[in-house]
Amino acid sequence: MRKLKLSMGLLAIVFVTLTVASCKDSKKEHDNEDGHHSEMSSDGNQMEMNNESEEHHHAEGNDEHAHDKDASMKTREITASSKKNAATSAIIDGYLQIKNGLVADNKDNAAKGGTALLAAFSNFDMTKLDEAQHKEYMEIVESAKEQAEHIVKSPIDHQREHFEGLSADISDLITLLGTDKTLYQDYCPMKKVSWLSETKEIKNPFYGSKMLTCGSVKKQIN
Numbered sequence: 001m002r003k004l005k006l007s008m009g010l011l012a013i014v015f016v017t018l019t020v021a022s023c024k025d026s027k028k029e030h031d032n033e034d035g036h037h038s039e040m041s042s043d044g045n046q047m048e049m050n051n052e053s054e055e056h057h058h059a060e061g062n063d064e065h066a067h068d069k070d071a072s073m074k075t076r077e078i079t080a081s082s083k084k085n086a087a088t089s090a091i092i093d094g095y096l097q098i099k100n101g102l103v104a105d106n107k108d109n110a111a112k113g114g115t116a117l118l119a120a121f122s123n124f125d126m127t128k129l130d131e132a133q134h135k136e137y138m139e140i141v142e143s144a145k146e147q148a149e150h151i152v153k154s155p156i157d158h159q160r161e162h163f164e165g166l167s168a169d170i171s172d173l174i175t176l177l178g179t180d181k182t183l184y185q186d187y188c189p190m191k192k193v194s195w196l197s198e199t200k201e202i203k204n205p206f207y208g209s210k211m212l213t214c215g216s217v218k219k220q221i222n
Contacts, residue, residue, distance in 0.1 A: 084222065085178035087128070090120035092181055095170045096198055098151055102163060102205035103212070107156040110163075114151035121145055129177075136176050144169035160206050167195040174221065185219040194218065 094117030101110030121141055129137055147166035151159045171185070171194065184197045191206050202215045 083178045084180040086180045087125065088173060088177050088179050089181065091117065091124065091173065092170065092179060092183070092196075094118075094120045094148075095166065095196065098148075098159075098163060098166070099195060099197065099205045102156070102160055103203045103208060105156065105208040107159060110156065110159050111152045114148040114159075117148045118145060118152070121148075133176060137173070140169050140173050140176065144173070163195070163205060164191065164193045167193065170196060179221065181222065183221040184217050185221065186215050187218045188215045190214055196221075 094113055097113030097116055098110045099113075101107070101113050121144070124141075126134060126137065144166055147162040147169065150162040151166070154162065174183070174196075181198065184200055185194055186197050186202060186204075187194050188204055188206050190211065193206070195205055197203065200217060200220075202213050202217070204212055204214045207214060
């Protein structure tokens with residue numbers, strides 16, 4: 001009888017011990033699951049915040065880019081010059097280098113043209129300009145430099161976008177100061193913008209090889 005009671009007592013102790021251990025293991029597993037879920041939730045929130053931040057910065061970049069482009073396309077009232085002026089040749093050469101780079105779908109050559117154009121602006125002798133010309137020249141060059149700087153460092157699709165504004169700037173510059181070069185003002189009906197070329201043959205810098213001959217000659221200069 002004593003042996004039976006002793007056996008029953010031992011069984012009870014073992015049962016209680018196993019029950020407590022099982023509860024602890026179950027609680028530990030539950031805590032681990034909660035911790036894992038919390039970690040995943042935290043990571044998800046962080047990823048969502050990062051995505052929102054990236055979208056915000058991207059939107060800001062697009063707004064800034066649109067602002068730059070819109071600012072360059074404003075219509076100016078230019079005092080026209082009918083004289084042939086060799087002083088603008090280096091500026092026009094830099095512009096044409098950009099144009100030919102875009103025609104050839106060559107981002108690097110277009111960027112080199114942008115660098116050459118910036119150098120030409122820096123070397124331009126403004127002492128021969130009268131007060132009115134100087135004021136108009138500075139307004140044009142401020143915009144043109146901004147476009148050229150973007151062309152130097154941008155991928156080709158953005159180079160082409162900034163070339164639109166630059167073309168308007170160089171056209172205004174020629175109207176203001178004149179040139180001794182024979183140039184052609186071409187028009188792209190797809191983009192509804194003009195550009196300048198040294199040849200009568202149409203080679204579209206806005207589309208390159210995709211639509212190389214899209215456009216028409218609107219005017220000859222000199």
